[in-house]
Amino acid sequence: MERYFFYLLYLLLGCSLCGCSRKQAPKQAQDPDTETTIPYADTIAAPVPPAPVKSRTARYLDSLGFVNIAEADSSIAIDLMYTRADNFTGTLLYEDLKEAYLHPDAMKSLKRAQRLLKEQYPGYSLIVYDAARPLSVQQKMWDVVKGT
Numbered sequence: 001m002e003r004y005f006f007y008l009l010y011l012l013l014g015c016s017l018c019g020c021s022r023k024q025a026p027k028q029a030q031d032p033d034t035e036t037t038i039p040y041a042d043t044i045a046a047p048v049p050p051a052p053v054k055s056r057t058a059r060y061l062d063s064l065g066f067v068n069i070a071e072a073d074s075s076i077a078i079d080l081m082y083t084r085a086d087n088f089t090g091t092l093l094y095e096d097l098k099e100a101y102l103h104p105d106a107m108k109s110l111k112r113a114q115r116l117l118k119e120q121y122p123g124y125s126l127i128v129y130d131a132a133r134p135l136s137v138q139q140k141m142w143d144v145v146k147g148t
Helices: 002-019 056-063 104-120 135-145
Strands: none
Touching: none
8 A cells, every 4th residue: 555655656746747847839930031130239320319409699609700618628617607597687698508608719718727727636627607698698687787
C-alpha cells in the first residue's frame, strides 16, 4: 500500500510538472513583402527645434544696427526688468521684446568687460537688466515719473 502511495505521488508530481511547461504561441506565416527590421536609434533624426521668431521690435532694432547681446556673447546673463511688472513703473513695458540690444560700440565694451571678469573670476558673469528700448517705452517711463 505504501508503494502505491509513492507511485501515486510520483504520478501527481509528474503531471503537475508537465502542466507547468510554457505554451508557445503558434507561429504566424510571415508575408515576404513585410519589412521586419527595426531601425536603430542612431538612424532616426532628432527633431530640430524651430528657430525662434524675433518680435517686430527685435527686427526693428536689428535693422537699426543694434546688436543682440545673447547672439554676440551667450555667456552674458540677461534679465530684462521691464519685461515684467516688478519694476519701478509697476507695469509691463515690453509687450513683445524679450531680447536685449546694444549699440555695437557698447557691445564691444560689454564683451571686453565680460572677458576681464571671467579672467579674474571664472565662475562669475555679467547680468544685463536693461538695454536699448524703443522711444515709446521710454515715454511710458517718463510719464510715470512726470511731476516728481
